Amino acid sequence: MAKSSADDEELRRACEAAIEGTKQKVVMSIRVAKSAGIWGKTGKLGRGQMAKPRVLAISTKAKGQRTKAFLRVMKYSNGGVLEPAKLYKLKHLSKVEVVTNDPSGCTFMLGFDNLRSQSVAPPQWTMRNVDDRNRLLMCILNVCKDVLGRLPKVVGIDVVEMALWAKENTPTITQQRVNVQDGPAETSVSGGDMKVTVERELVSQAEEDDMEALLDTFVMGIGEAEAFSERLKRELQALEAANVHAILENEPLVDEVLQGLESATNCVEDMDEWLGIFNVKLRHMREDIESIETRNNKLEMHSVNNKSLIEELDKLLERLRIPSEYATCLTGGSFDESRMLQSIEACEWLTNALRNLEVPNLDPTYANMRAVKEKRAELDKLKATFVRRASEFLRNYFASLVDFMISDKSYFSQRGQLKRPDHADLRYKCxxxxxxxxxxxxxxxxxxxxxRKAYCSSLNLLLRREAREFANELRASTKASRNPTVWLEGSTGSSQSVNNADTSTVSEAYAKMLTIFIPLLVDESSFFAHFMCFEVPALVPPGGHANGNKGGPNDDEDGNDDDLGIMDIDDNDSKTGKSSAELEALNESLRDLLDGIQEDFYAVVDWAYKIDPLRCISMHGITERYISGQKADAAGFVRLLLDDLESRISMQFSRFVEEACHQIERNERNVKQQGVLSYIPRFATLATRMEQYIQGQSRDLVDQAYMKFVTIMFVTLDKISQGDPKYADILLLENYAAFQNSLYDLANVVPTLAKFYHQASESYEQACTRFISAIIYYQFERLFQFARRIEDLMYTIPPEEIQFQLGLSKTDLRKVVKTSLSGVDKSIGMMYKRLQKNLTSEELLPSLWDKCKKEFLDKYDSFAQLVAKLYPSENIPSVAEMRELLASM
Structure with a gap:
């Protein structure tokens, strides 16, 4: 037997693809042929159009706890693809009828009770064979029973035949049920494999008992099958004859029934016509109602949209409205202090109005509207007019403030009165x-x-005038005598005392200049940065001050002038980050604000240098302290000013050091130098005073000066000593000794001087050694020359052969000893006198004489050991005798 299309998996997948997205599951799909039938007045079924290929699909859809069942009709498109044609709900299936006109029994009709026109016969479905028909019908009946809980009416199908077919075509029968009621049969088909199963037995137990009782009423003696068959034929013929007779007798009744049926048919046809008319009218009425609902929905939507549009237009018009009081204030209002609140309110309104017309705050669809563009142009014109008027007023206002202050001479320092600049009123007005x-x-x-340029230009005049008047009066009111710059001049006598006049007022004046003006400049920088809206952090914390002072708004000390109370206006002021471009612009403006004021600071530095060059050390320390306190980025010019002051002070002090070094170098040009050079004690006095002036971190400045001074002093001393080699060592040892004596105390606390102290000590020892050796050899040259010759020969010949060398015999030894050591006390006395004669510093004589005796004793001890070793038989004065002699002198 050919395979049924119900088992075609490809066909089922095609059906599932056709209904994809409906969440329905295909239970069975099968190919059929569709033809149309016409119900005639005689009630006979006729053939209609040509059959068309279709596919019937049973599908289910789960909705909550309920399940819906559908019958789908699929047709083939031009491309041979299945597509949905019609959809029937199985809950409306009322009748399943097998067409009797088809001898094969493969054609059937499905009647639905919800079709609009019952006058049109439903389509007829033709299967390939009875098995396909039975399979589809059993599936439909089972789905109706399981899903809907009821069965449609079944016409034209033998119940027993269906049950037998189900038994034969079901491999595994689980349950069977045939319920005969008014003719229809109920069966069940499982949805998984589409196999037909009979739920219950074909005949119930009660029916079976009735059939047995009926059969028991017949007592048939069945001997042979042929006799039984003949008997049945006779009975059949008798029954047929009786039936024909009964029919002939009932012919009038049949005619009456036929007439009734004809009348009923006419009534049914009339009613069908009326129902068709009513159906058409109802359809037209339904269409009218749908049209009315559609128009009503559109009208309602138009009403809602118009209401929303009016609201939006009202909001837009409110944005575009310019209040007359603000327009008047922006275009022609006064900038007097009494009207500033109105101007600020107008500015805030204008700023918000412009911001509200920007795309982020305004719907992009409104941005290109003509009214919005015109209003934006009008606001831009208002903005340009107000900015021009306000800028012109502020430029004139800054100039008038400064001109008023400059014209009042009592505001500045005057003769006999130093006045601290007070900008409290100026900043209050700003x-x-x-x-x-x-x-x-x-x-x-x-x-x-x-x-910014106008403010800087005006205020620069005021600051420079204040600094100039203050610096002039500061110098005029400071009393200090000048100290000579010739500190280390060699031509002056060593007995001349250096001028030690107190010049502390000079550095105090410089410190006062910085104390007054540096915080003022820092505050002005900070005030300018915030007043002119630079996006930089505050120079000093709120409530604090650059110089550490605190005071009220009317106090003479620097008050908190940086708090403008405007941090809540512009969000940019709260940013922690700062752009390099903003800082560069700020520093450029600060140069315009403060440039030129440095000349008055330079004048104070130069004036202090002329009075006492050493005060550069104090001023350098004061300046360094201020530099270490200036870390804020917005005070860039103040840092540059302090750096320039430090450089100028260092330059002035370097000039003083260079001049002093030239004074030292001029000492070597003298014809003859004896004793301690003049610059040695003068340097000690200079170093003592320099140490007194050191403040803060000026140690490096002074140490570098020490290095230059001492280096030149030692080099000059060496050059002078080389001018007279005979007295070179005497000059060196006396000056190095004087250097050590004069700087002993300072060397203990100043590391740089300690280094030069040790250098002078080494040079002193070397000069002493050379000088003492020269004195000893002058008196005992033959004795120690004889010893030196012996020591030289001991490197080349054996010791026992030395006494046989020329000039080194025992006789030669006796002559040398007699010549040198006879009257040795007188020779030693001559050494002392020679030492005393050459020295100009009496305080060095005792220490040098002790070194001389010790050196002589060491040399004589070496000579005595040589004699004892090489000339054992010779006698010379012992070392102990020589030590006693030296000790007694």
């Missing part, structure tokens, strides 16, 4: 317009450039 500047920045950042 603060009035701080918020205005913030809003000008938010409206047009480019307008700040000219305003």
């Amino acid at each position: 603060r009035t317009y701080a918020r205005l500047l913030q809003h000008l920045k938010s409206l047009d950042k480019n307008c700040l450039g000219p305003l």
Whole structure:
């Protein structure tokens, strides 16, 4: 037998693909042929159009705890692809009828109770064979029973035949059930494998008992099959004859029934016509109702949209409205202090209005509207007018403030009266317009450039005038006598005392200049940075001051002038990051603000240098302390000013050091130098005073000066000593000794001088050794020359042969000893006198004489050992005798 299309998996997948997305599951799919039938008045079924290929699919859909069942009709498209044609709900299936006109029994119809027109016959479905028909019908009946809980009416199918077919075509029968009621049969088909199964037995137990009782009423003596067959034929013929007779007798009744049926048919046809008319009218009415609902929905949508549009337009118009009081204030209002609040309010409104017309705050669809563009142009014109008027007013206002202060001479330092600059009133008046500047920045950042230049130009005149008057009066009121710059001049006598006048007032004056003006400049820088809306961090913390002072707004000390109270206007002021471009612009403006004031600081430095060059050390330390306190980026010019002051002080002090070094070098040009050179004690005095002036971190400056001074002093001393070799060592040892004596105390506390102290000590020892050796050899040259010859020969010949060498015999030894050691006490006395004669420093004589005796004793001890070793038989004065002699002298 050919394979059924119900088992075609490809066909099922094609059906599932056709209904993909409906969440329905295909239970069975099978190929059929569709033909149309017409119900006639006679109730006979006729053939219609040509059959068309279709596919019937049973599908289910789970919805919650319920399951819905559908019958889908699929047709083939032009490309041979299945696509849904019709959909029937099985809950409306009322009748399943097998067409009797088809002898094969493969054609059937499905009747649904919800079809709009019952006058049109439902389509007829033709299967390939009875097995396919039975399989589909059993599947439909089972789904209706399991899913819907009821069965449609079944017409034209023998119940017993269906049950037998189900038994024969079901490999595994689990349950069977045939319920005969009014003709239809109920069966069940499993949805998984599409195999037909009979749920219950074909005949119930009660029916079977009735059939047995009926059969028991017949007592048939069946002997042979042929006799039984003949008997049945006779009975059949008798029954047929009786039936024909009964029919002939009932012919009038049949005619009456036929007439009734004809009348009923006419009534049914009339009712069908009426129902068709009513159906058409209802369809038209339904279409009218749908049209009315559609128009109603559109009208309702238009109403909602119009209401929303009106609300949006009202909001937009509110944004575009310019209040007359703000327009008047922006275009022609006064900038007096009493009207500043109105100007600020107008600025805030204008800023918000411009911001609200920008795309992020305004719907992009409104941005290109003509009204919005025109209003934005009008606001831009208002902004340009206000910025121009405000900028012109502020430029004139800054100039007028400074001109008023400069014209008042009592504001500056005068003769006999130093006056601290007080900008409290100036800043108070400027603060009035701080918020205005913030809003000008938010409206047009480019307008700040000219305003910054105007402020810097005006205030620069005031600051320079204050610094000039203060510096002039500071110098005039400081009393200090000049100290000579010829500190180390060799031509002056050593007995001349160096001028030790107190010049501390000079460095105090410089410190006062810095104390007054550096915090002022830092505060001015900070105030300018914040007042002119630079996005940089504060120079000093809120409530603090650059110089550590605190005071009220009217105090003479530097008050908290940096707190403008404007941090809440511009969000940019709270940013922790700062751009290099903003800092560069700030430093450039600070140069315009403060440039030129450094000349008055330079004048004080030069004036202090002329009075006492050593005060450069104190001023250098004071300047370094201020430099270490200036770390903020916005005070860049103040740091540059302090760096320039430090460089100028260092340069002036270096000039003093160079001049002093030239004074030292001029000593070597003298014809003859004896004793301690003049610059040795003068340097000690200079170093003592330099140490007194050291403040802060000026140690490096002084140490570098020490290195230059001492290096030149030692080099000059060596050059002078080389001018007279005979007295060179005497000059060296006396000066190195004087250097050590004069710097002993300072060398203990100053590491740089300690290093030169040790260097002088070494040089002193070397000069002493050379000088003492020269004196000893002058008196005992033959004795120690004889010893030196012996020591030289001992390297080349054996010791026992030395006494046989020319000039080294015992006789020669006796002559040398007699010549040198006879009257040795007188020779030693001559050494002392020679030593005393050459020295100009009496205090060095005792120590040098002790060194001389010790050196002589060491040399004589070496000579005595040589004699004892090489001339054992010869007698010379012993070392002990010589030691006693030296000790007695």
